[in-house]
Amino acid sequence: MNEALLRSLTPKVLGILVRRGADFAAAEDAVQDALVEAVRVWPADPPRDPKGWLITVAWRRFLDATRADAARRRREDLVDEEPPPGPAAAVDDTLQLYFLCAHPSLTPSSAVALTLRAVGGLTTRQIAQAYLVPEATMAQRISRAKRTVSGVRFDQPGDVATVLRVLYLVFNEGYSGDVDLAAEAIRLTRQLAAAIDHPEVAGLLALMLLHHARRATRTASDGSLVPLAEQNRGRWDTGSIAEGVEILQAALARDRLGEFQAQAAIAALHADAPTAEETDWVQIVEWYDELTRLTDSPVVRLNRAVAVGEADGPRAGLAALAALDDSSPTSSGRGHPLPRHTAVAAYLHERDGDLPTAARLYAEAARKAPNLAERDHLTRQAARLNTRLRG
Numbered sequence: 001m002n003e004a005l006l007r008s009l010t011p012k013v014l015g016i017l018v019r020r021g022a023d024f025a026a027a028e029d030a031v032q033d034a035l036v037e038a039v040r041v042w043p044a045d046p047p048r049d050p051k052g053w054l055i056t057v058a059w060r061r062f063l064d065a066t067r068a069d070a071a072r073r074r075r076e077d078l079v080d081e082e083p084p085p086g087p088a089a090a091v092d093d094t095l096q097l098y099f100l101c102a103h104p105s106l107t108p109s110s111a112v113a114l115t116l117r118a119v120g121g122l123t124t125r126q127i128a129q130a131y132l133v134p135e136a137t138m139a140q141r142i143s144r145a146k147r148t149v150s151g152v153r154f155d156q157p158g159d160v161a162t163v164l165r166v167l168y169l170v171f172n173e174g175y176s177g178d179v180d181l182a183a184e185a186i187r188l189t190r191q192l193a194a195a196i197d198h199p200e201v202a203g204l205l206a207l208m209l210l211h212h213a214r215r216a217t218r219t220a221s222d223g224s225l226v227p228l229a230e231q232n233r234g235r236w237d238t239g240s241i242a243e244g245v246e247i248l249q250a251a252l253a254r255d256r257l258g259e260f261q262a263q264a265a266i267a268a269l270h271a272d273a274p275t276a277e278e279t280d281w282v283q284i285v286e287w288y289d290e291l292t293r294l295t296d297s298p299v300v301r302l303n304r305a306v307a308v309g310e311a312d313g314p315r316a317g318l319a320a321l322a323a324l325d326d327s328s329p330t331s332s333g334r335g336h337p338l339p340r341h342t343a344v345a346a347y348l349h350e351r352d353g354d355l356p357t358a359a360r361l362y363a364e365a366a367r368k369a370p371n372l373a374e375r376d377h378l379t380r381q382a383a384r385l386n387t388r389l390r391g
Contacts, residue, residue: 005050006035007121008191013054014118015093022062024100025146028118030065034058035121094119095195099158102166103149110145111166117142119191120184130179163192164204164260171208182212202251203261209244210267213237225377229276241271262291281311298324298338306344314351321345342368343378350385359385 010031017027034057038050047053101115113131116122122130128138171185189205217231248264266287273279288304291297301324309317321344346361362382369375 006038006054009051009054010035010121011094011097011119011191012051013058015097016055017058017062018097019093020059022059024150024152025143026062026065027058028146030058030062033061094191096158098163098192098195100149100152101145102159102163103152104159104162105148105152106145108166108169110141110148111162112169113138113141114145114149115166115188116170116184120188122179122184126179130173130181160196160198160200164200167192168204168208168260171211182208182215186212199251199254199256200258200260202247203258203264206244206248206251207260207264207267209240209247210264210271213240213244213271219373223373224380225373227377228270233274236271241268244268245271257290257294259291259294262287262294266291279310281307285311302338302341302344306347309348309351314348317348318345318352321348339370340365343374346378346381355385355389359389 013034014027014031017030018024022030031054034054037057038054042050097119098115101118102111106114113127116127116130117124124139124142125135127142128135131138167185167189170188171182173181186205186208189201189208193201193205213236214228214231216237217233217235218226220226244264245268248261248268251261252265266284269280269284269287285304285307288300288307291300292304302321305317305320305324307317308320321341324341325338342361343365346358346365349355349361350358359382362378362385366375366378366382369378
């Protein structure tokens with residue numbers, strides 16, 4: 001059974017059902033039923049036209065479900081609409097599905113789950129395992145999301161920026177369960193790039209490829225984090241780096257700079273440096289300045305402070321950090337702790353030679369760490385400095 005083929009056909013089949021007038025939630029259920037039937041039938045009797053086969057079976061499943069609870073007149077209308085057998089139409093509504101699954105009415109977690117299910121073709125079980133939640137919980141999340149977007153017109157314009165944020169959320173989940181979410185996000189972004197000519201889509205794809213190229217070196221054999229400066233650059237995936245840089249250069253040449261292109265440019269400068277010491281930090285600061293103008297994000301300004309500390313010295317980095325509060329604003333106007341602010345302060349104080357302050361801040365940052373790997377890394381940094389201070 002060619003699972004990759006089924007997953008690539010899923011959004012196309014779903015789009016055709018919705019375009020024919022099927023409610024999104026019912027259409028998605030029908031497509032899932034057709035996929036199950038394909039898994040059962042195709043190994044012994046593979047169809048000549050897999051897409052046409054899935055459309056036919058899914059449409060009939062939809063009609064069967066509609067007959068169970070729809071009025072007689074509507075049932076007859078739908079039966080009359082069933083197309084004759086033959087090759088499937090070449091229309092591809094995948095792009096509209098991206099927009100629908102990233103609809104502004106959905107929460108980020110719901111948009112991610114629906115994108116993976118409807119566009120990515122993953123099963124509810126696979127998505128649940130990837131996000132470490134019970135399958136029943138994920139099924140409820142997906143069902144609510146489908147109900148939310150069922151009344152949205154399929155042909156209305158979508159928001160590319162929202163789709164890109166959803167795909168980046170998927171990418172940053174990395175790997176869990178039997179699904180490599182980073183690789184899946186790259187696949188979906190490639191698919192989106194093929195469907196729409198947009199420099200920010202290219203920018204996100206380049207950013208993903210450049211980050212993914214370093215994946216094998218981010219953790220040691222014991223699972224501990226390896227900082228960028230200490231990673232074995234000889235193990236970076238040069239093919240992914242070359243592809244990412246090429247895609248980025250083509251996007252930047254269009255002179256429509258966006259935040260993902262700017263982030264990819266920073267990643268490309270890191271990838272281009274043969275050693276950590278040869279990193280062009282001055283140019284990275286300039287790109288962070290561009291990114292700050294585009295987003296005014298506290299996280300971007302925090303990362304900029306690190307870059308300033310590398311380019312102009314730790315005291316300049318601490319001065320940039322001092323201008324940034326250790327909390328970031330929410331939609332309600334209240335602040336919440338800015339992730340890694342304390343860790344950055346610890347790093348810059350260590351670079352400045354203030355080891356007691358750095359050790360104290362590393363320990364404080366460890367207590368605030370968002371995950372176990374970061375907590376352990378920061379705890380080891382505090383212990384390393386405390387050992388030096390006692391010696």
